[in-house]
Amino acid sequence: MSEPKVLSGRYEVRALLGRGGMAEVHEGVDNRLGRRVAIKLLRSDLARDPSFHTRLKREAQSAAGLNHPGIVSVYDSGEEEFVESGGSSVSVPFIVMEYVEGQTLREVLNEHGTLTVDEALNVIAGVLAPLEYSHRNGIVHRDIKPANVMLTPEGDIKVMDFGIARALKDNSGLTQTQSVVGTAQYLSPEQARGEVVDARSDLYSTACLLYELLAGRPPFVGDSQLAVAYQHVGETPQPPSFFNQSIPPAVDRLLLHALLKDRDARYQDAYTFREDVLAARDGRPMSFEDDVEATQAYPMMAPPMTAPMAHAAEAEPAPETGPVSTIMSNQEERQPQKRSRAWVWIGSIFVLLALAAVALWVYEINKPEPIVQVEVTDVADMDADEAEAALIQQGLRVDRDEKYSAEVDEGKAIETDPPGGQRVEKDSVVKLIISSGPESVKVPDVSGKTEEEARKVINDAKLQAGTHISQNSPDVEKGVVIETKPGDGQEVDVDSNVDLVVSSGMVEVPDVTGQTAEEACKTLEGDEYQLTCKTEEVETDEHDEKKVFEQSATGGSEVKQGSEITVKVAKKPPEPSPSIPSIPGGIPTAPGDDDGGDEDDKDDKDKKDKDSMGGGLFDDWSEGIIGN
Template sequence: MSDIRMLSNRYEVRRLIGRGGMAEVHEGVDTRLGRRVAIKLLRSDLARDPSFHIRLEREAKSAASLNHPGIVAVYDSGEEKYTETGGSEITVPFIVMEYVEGQTLRQVLGEHGPLSVTEALDVAAGVLAPLEYSHRHGIVHRDIKPANVMLTPEGDIKVMDFGIARALEDTGSLTQTQSVVGTAQYLSPEQARGEVVDARSDLYSTACLLYELLTGRPPFVGESQLAVAYQHVGEQPAPPSSLVPGLPRDVDRVVLHALTKDRDERYQDAHTFREDALAARDGRPLTLDGDAAATQVMGAAPWTSAEPTVAFPAAPPPTGAMAAAPGPHTEMLGQIEEGQDEDRKKSKTWIWVGSALLAIVLAGLGLWIYAMNREPEIVTFELADVTDMEANEAEAQLEGLGLHVTRDEQPDDEIDEGNVVSTDPAAGTQVEEGSDVTMIVSTGPDSIEVPDVEGDTESLARQTLGDAGLTAGSNIEQDSPDIPGGQVMETKPEAGTSVPKGSNVDLVLSSGRVEVPDVTGLSEADACSRLESDDYQLSCSVEKVETNDETAGEVFEQNAPAGTKVDQHSSVTIKVAEEEPTQEPTFDPPFTVNPPNPSPDDEDDADNQGTGPGFGNGNGHGNGNGRGNGFRDSADAFGGLREFASRLWDSSASALR
């Protein structure tokens, strides 16, 4: 096969991004929708085994029935036929899943080592949230481990690989339909004993995961898978603080309580476990504080107010199936090294006891393998009619008959929302125990009325539309003089319109800005009235300018040009023309003043005063110095008259004005 191939004429298979014990995961592209996907393909060497086909089909159905942001979504599944080199044809099933950027916790631990207390507890809480959801919907994961949990670059947790998931109500043999039931390091005691699992088994596995996030290793390690399984059944884990000194006491309490062998004594649901993990992170009281028995952690001294910490026995280095257990084994091995004969006898006794326990475990595993390979008894019966029954009630009834139930939704104008429309196979059909049944659940009428979200913020409007069964579409920005920026002005289609369920509804959002109108050519009053009107709600600032180039009393300029967008309630300055003042005209004096004729007495003094006949015509015909001086004095007299005339003119002009 080429590096790039097509599945179902739709999915383009590209580079390999992961490989597991059963399947390979490739990056791919959904060519129909143009989106990036992850494609899980059953390994070709396992494609001839029907049991692996069943397991991959179960994973697709289990994950597809769960819609939670913490669970990797399944989009599609199918089968593709290939022709091998020898000419034989094989069928390879595949699952098309959500493509998730990030790393598995196994990769994170391998590259960075143990996490901090806060980080580890946050991750555990992130795993428990989708588990709480899947448990509510009747699905047990059964294989929680670091390789099946992804951490995205945004810090989100994604749980994946529901390949061996099973319904909570399934009371049949644990291994009737599959050969893999989990990974030894994270196996609950009831899984190791071959008992029926429930939600509390996932919580035990999550505690093993949290233990490794805190310490860098699982709670039990050994030389073989069988040795580890034995420890899960019969050994007590060392407190995390014995491997990482300084861990808070409440962290030890939460982890060890979740690792209790008896499932009735450990956390009973994912919600309580998650709340205690977050409480331990934040230093708040735990739910365990209300249970006096629960405060006695395995191997710990009683809690007292005088003793703020608990003394846990230190864990020895792991040397095999028995080496992971603290307590008497450590003393025994130390005394053997010292060569004490009495302790050698004790050591032999413990070896015989351990061998006997190991034989019991092996016998249980043998029965387990026998039950796994035994053909289940086929029981057929008539499928009950659950039409118009509430979906949860119908699902419980069908699963009580040993059927595996999945849900599909479709609108229906007659069946109430949340009730069953029909089943596939139809009611009355003969089915076998363990068969798959799909319930078609009504989503109510096919049309929905668009809710009124005017005045809401964008995020609130989108949430309201989503809650109503509609999809918030594009944002359309529109100017508004009074609606604050970012608030919804209207929807398209309008509120109250009936549209098909799931329809796109666009949001018209206020830009918080206003387009300035053109007020040039208007009077000052009209211009300000328009700017301050409800259509614009802008402030008007007036500046009067003296000019004869513009029409007096009209606006000839505005500081924000017409069409400019400004913030709501901004101030716009307009310039209003004023007529320039008229300049005063200048005129020559309306009359002239001649100098008076000299008297005879004055002529006698002409030589001394210069006011003699020389003034008369000023032609230089006077008598010597008297005439010359008379001309000069005449000029002085004329200058004084001009000042007088000027003052007289000013008075006349004032009177005229």
């Protein structure tokens, strides 16, 4: 059995949980923290396409910035080198996410069919709450569908897969190929037309999801994705009660309003949509209809008779059918009684009217002041004082708070709570969040640590361990950190890169030629190089005496720490012995060896010759030679 794959030396990949169009999701374990996680790996057949790397990276960035119980949390991301069957390696990005027990709504629909009206409305309210939060933080999901919503055993709702999410301020095209992004059955009309999407597009997709939970099918179906997209743009959907007669009219009206083609006519924010979902569930009027319209949607019942009216009906005699005389007689007998009773009822009516007038007067003088609502101004990127003044001018009270932000300049407004565009009561408190600039931390001192230890310390300090820079050092062991760039103790922004300068274990040899042996060894063995010096004298008359003319490792070359360097020092060679010159005519004979006077004469002549050639010098030299 092969050992499980471990990503970044930390995340152990286990059983496959599911596959999507872009990635596979595995169960995993964070060995460092000892917790279960879900690991999303880009499919290997897509790993060489940079656009899919970008999508997975965008998902990690989008979801990592959202901290909401209804959104699946992202813990970490990275890339891992995988070796393919052919032997080549490919870099595969991954995301480490919160592990959620439960089923997707797609699995629930496939196994159990449609939900009850209350169940469906509760689920959609649970989807709209995290969408309201993500929209408030500037993120549009763009792919709301049953497969991207989890239902836990406790009944909680979790929205996941921000793979094609996009910031609200990002006005770039949907894709490089201008293709439609999203799933056709849940596309908003503006998505189908290839227009820039906003938060209202998510609300349309959520309405399509509610439609399917109630009717068992999306509002539009077709033979192809293109056919479905055309219907989203140009056709009006059937009310869901057409497919499920148990759906009340209020839910029909809710969905048909949420599925309007014009995004300016349908729901403008998730908060209002959610409130109307709960209103439809509880039988209350919704935001887009007044009380009269809501009442007319239900069967009208005749008002009950009041007590005086009922008594009057009982007192009215039934018409008699007898002879004319009998009728006249009866009328004469009853006329005084009818008059008296009429005055009683007239008096009663006057009393009732007087009581009603008194009650109305009491109500008018005691009724509460009407609630005045104002729409919170969007103050994002305004100066703090300017933003506060704008809110106060609306009749709101302001509570300032600060928050670190790398995107918004220090001293400018980030957002308000409640967010801009939401309606609140006048004189209510609005929290104004002001940027205190990027969060800064001090670079930790990691000198003397191994590179692996240093990277962990830097990452734990909310920084990113950056480039490995190799540097020669005479005394720092190979693989040990010499310093960081920026240096330790410096204040930098959170998530800044900190490069590591790591010892190579090598020393660059200095050029000591031309120095004396003592000077050369002092240089090599000094603190800057800490090498071992060995001298060797060489007899030569081609270099200056007692000067280094050659070294075993040339200047500028690199050697291991503490290596021995041999330097050759010039030594003057000994003086050569004088050579014996040749004497013309041979060596003269010593005096006394001649046999006669002729020789004496010759000696005299030779003596004169010697004198003429230098006298004593020649005598000394010749005597020395002969004597020897």
